Amino acid sequence: MNITITPGRKIIGRLAKGEDLLVALENCAREHRITLGEVQAIGAVSQARVGYYNQPEHKYYYLDLARPLEILCLIGNISLKDGKPMVHAHIALSDHDGRAFGGHLAEGTLAFACEFAIQEYQSATPLM
Secondary structure (H helix, E strand, C coil), X not given: CCCCCXXXXXXXXXXXXXXXXXXXXXXXXXXXXXXXXXXXXXXEEEEEEEEEEECCCCEEEEXXXXXXXXXXXXXXXXXXXXXXXXXXXXXXXXXXXXXXXEEEECCCCEEEEEEEXXXXXXXXXXXX
């Protein structure tokens, strides 16, 4: 499905140390009543939880990374789920040896330092 959009507001911010990235980004979207948009972020986390969706099983599997990591890239969208703003984001992370890890951003990823940008879009048709 394709929808026609026009740019809306741009919200830029910084998460507090220890905040859950996914929860905080969704709270920001709800606070600003953003129902359609895109999100990106950089920074570092003290721990992470990333998911991999097993397509044949229709099930997520999670990898818990209990150590400091750099956020190489976090990118995603904001849409509606059950009438509320939902962030669907993927994240790429690296450790002190430059090894990369990534997947679906899951609750349990805690910010050490994180700057984010949310671009809101306006549309007559919601993305669901």
